[in-house]
Amino acid sequence: MPQKSETHKEIRSGEFTLQIVRKPIRHVYLRVCPQTGKVRISAPIRISNDAILEIVAHKTAWLQKQQKVMAERRKLAELHYTDGERHLFLGREYPLKLRECSGAGWAGLSSAGEIEIFAPGGASPAYLKNLIRHWYRRELTSRAEAMRLKWQERMGVHASELRIRQMRTRWGSCNTQKRRIWLNLELVKKDLDCIEYVLVHELAHLLERGHTKTFWAVVEAHLPNWRQLRMKLNDTPQAAF
Numbered sequence: 001m002p003q004k005s006e007t008h009k010e011i012r013s014g015e016f017t018l019q020i021v022r023k024p025i026r027h028v029y030l031r032v033c034p035q036t037g038k039v040r041i042s043a044p045i046r047i048s049n050d051a052i053l054e055i056v057a058h059k060t061a062w063l064q065k066q067q068k069v070m071a072e073r074r075k076l077a078e079l080h081y082t083d084g085e086r087h088l089f090l091g092r093e094y095p096l097k098l099r100e101c102s103g104a105g106w107a108g109l110s111s112a113g114e115i116e117i118f119a120p121g122g123a124s125p126a127y128l129k130n131l132i133r134h135w136y137r138r139e140l141t142s143r144a145e146a147m148r149l150k151w152q153e154r155m156g157v158h159a160s161e162l163r164i165r166q167m168r169t170r171w172g173s174c175n176t177q178k179r180r181i182w183l184n185l186e187l188v189k190k191d192l193d194c195i196e197y198v199l200v201h202e203l204a205h206l207l208e209r210g211h212t213k214t215f216w217a218v219v220e221a222h223l224p225n226w227r228q229l230r231m232k233l234n235d236t237p238q239a240a241f
């Protein structure tokens with residue numbers, strides 16, 4: 001959730017859409033949003049728009065390159081659910097192996113290192129996608145629940161419930177009133193340590209609601225390398241000035 005001391009603003013500058021967030025920091029940070037291609041800028045509160053635009057102008061080539069890389073990645077991420085297509089699971093890619101069956105279909109990881117999908121002949125890509133998502137959900141649930149038991153004990157907190165859903169913009173969220181933690185189903189494509197970071201982050205919200213110094217101190221005490229994990233999770237290079 002955004003902190004009270006932050007202000008958000010979106011402006012156009014030539015070919016770029018800039019999403020500027022001003023907060024109590026000392027440097028300007030630029031990154032390109034992987035989903036939208038917009039330029040996300042974190043800036044100190046007192047810096048002028050002109051000064052930000054100057055930095056953007058200075059980094060035009062870098063930003064264009066980042067946008068190109070992100071657009072290529074989005075293209076690669078389009079899935080068709082065909083035999084041999086590669087899909088992510090816990091940070092690794094596996095080829096799909098389509099097999100015909102009668103009756104209800106299912107998906108799972110084979111001992112040969114393939115994502116096997118058993119489905120009736122002529123099943124639609126949407127049907128196959130659904131089978132994979134069922135399997136993803138089962139796998140993420142069992143792993144996240146095991147992690148939850150471990151971290152609840154270590155952190156001395158207790159969530160009432162852990163739930164999983166598809167989210168567009170966040171990896172996780174925490175309803176502190178109901179003490180319920182939500183994880184994004186997309187996390188199943190990430191390494192286990194990234195999933196662990198999101199879970200520890202959300203559990204820490206049960207101790208401290210906002211992203212305050214206290215909050216980050218809790219995260220740091222349990223996961224000293226949380227910055228690297230967050231970077232790996234978001235997989236986006238960031239430039240600082």
Ligand SMILES: [Zn+2]
Nearest residue numbers: 001201205211
């Ligand atoms: Zn948070």
